[in-house]
Amino acid sequence: MDLPVMPPVKPMLAKPVKALPDGPMSYEPKWDGYRCIVFRDGDEVVLGSRNEKPLDRYFPEMRAPLLDALPERCVVDGELFVAIDGRLDFDALGQRIHPAESRVAMLAERTPAEFVAFDVLALGDESLISQPFEARRAVLEDIAGGFHPPIHLAPATRDPAVAMEWFDAFEGAGLDGLIVKPLGDPYTFDKRTQFKLKHVRSADCVVAGYRIHKSGDGVGSLILGLYSPEGQLWHVGVAASFTAARRRELLDEVAPLVMEDFSGHPWSAWLDAEANADGSMPGAPNRWSGARGGDHSWIPLRPERVVEVSYTWATAGRFRGTTKMLRWRPDREPGSCSTEQLAEPEPVPIHEVLGAG
Structure with a gap:
């Protein structure tokens, strides 16, 4: 694997706030899953976790959909989740982290994971980490033209009123708030430069x-x-x-x-x-x-x-x-x-x- 951004990577983080911050922002639902940075170089795919531990062996069912949906060479930040009866189920997701290969294979079939993308760190030979989020989001939306379930694009809005409607409504799907991203910020590894508004x-x-x-x-x-x-x-x-x-x-x-x-x-x-x-x-x-x-x-x-x-x-x-x-x-x-x-x-x-x- 030879990409402009190589694994392992500690992803960008968010700090808690009690109200939506001022300024030009992008608002997204906050997912309750496992943070996952996908590195793809041709036929090679690596799933990196927030703690820099590989997730590949626990989610073997994701390899084929990611190869089908993502560009040949890219690094995409997102979240793995499991939905049961149309709702996020963190317990089912947690059961996927198991040492026995046979159980991993069984659960991959019974409770398959999905991936929602919300940022892009590299495309082709170009690193995008110094680009503002607004530009990275535009690249991600272009990439997302090739997405189909179980690979998804995270919804986003720049309207705080719409964001607060999501904050209230989407909790019923298992989401726990909003992620708020300054449009002009670069991608900063392991730094809490974004914001999160959560139900308390x-x-x-x-x-x-x-x-x-x-x-x-x-x-x-x-x-x-x-x-x-x-x-x-x-x-x-x-x-x-x-x-x-x-x-x-x-x-x-x-x-x-x-x-x-x-x-x-x-x-x-x-x-x-x-x-x-x-x-x-x-x-x-x-x-x-x-x-x-x-x-x-x-x-x-x-x-x-x-x-x-x-x-x-x-x-x-x-x-x-x-x-x-x-x-x-x-x-x-x-x-x-x-x-x-x-x-x-x-x-x-x-x-x-x-x-x-």
């Missing part, structure tokens, strides 16, 4: 366990639960991103709740290695980080304390994106923390998003 909500959750921070100093994340209508405590996500001082404080605050006998915990079965085999439960090694080693265990707590957290959105009874602790809620009983708090928007078919703009 709060919920009161039961703290059912915690993990030690990777530094070994204090609480890295609180493991959260909510009660289902049947009275079962469901694992709904974690709250993290604490300062070093707060991590140490939290360790003291949860210490009285640590369970010496795990058998009475609602999630005691999750401590079993065989039950954790698919990597979907607290304590299971993350499929991306497991190879690095380290302690991925969790410490069960008596589910007696309630914490209020902020979150961007939730699907299938689980938080998506960043979930942050706001405060302890000593006035709330754990049993009153139900999944009914997680408001889900009216469903919107993904084809309506892809056909916008």
Whole structure:
């Protein structure tokens, strides 16, 4: 492979904002998938992830469509996603990252991925990274004349009113906000020079366990639960991103709740290695980080304390994106923390998003 921009690449990023920024901007729906930069040089195709790890082996079904849709030599930035019943499904996407080749092949057939392109870094022998986004978008739209499912062009608008309509409407398709791109900016690797406007909500959750921070100093994340209508405590996500001082404080605050006998915990079965085999439960090694080693265990707590957290959105009874602790809620009983708090928007078919703009 010999391209003007070579893998691996750390993609351009966005910083959160609370309102649409001023200035000449392009607005796009924010996808909930895996960031993917596609490098194509003739018959060679490389799928690069945000963390510079190759995605090729996990999404073998993408090779043929990308070869069919993209120019002979190009580098295109976008997102891999999986849609189930017309809606983005991050759980189904996450299952695609699996060490067993047989399972990867099976899931490639059962839950095939799609790719939505939203930037272009190179075309032919020319690098476009120094070009303003407005120019890169024009090149991408020209390339997109050859796109057909499962390869798509991300919709875009320069009208903030239309963008806010998308912000409200497209959440129902599994999208979690807007990406805002200054029209005059070049492509800057691993820099947060774009913007993202995301939905923010709060919920009161039961703290059912915690993990030690990777530094070994204090609480890295609180493991959260909510009660289902049947009275079962469901694992709904974690709250993290604490300062070093707060991590140490939290360790003291949860210490009285640590369970010496795990058998009475609602999630005691999750401590079993065989039950954790698919990597979907607290304590299971993350499929991306497991190879690095380290302690991925969790410490069960008596589910007696309630914490209020902020979150961007939730699907299938689980938080998506960043979930942050706001405060302890000593006035709330754990049993009153139900999944009914997680408001889900009216469903919107993904084809309506892809056909916008």
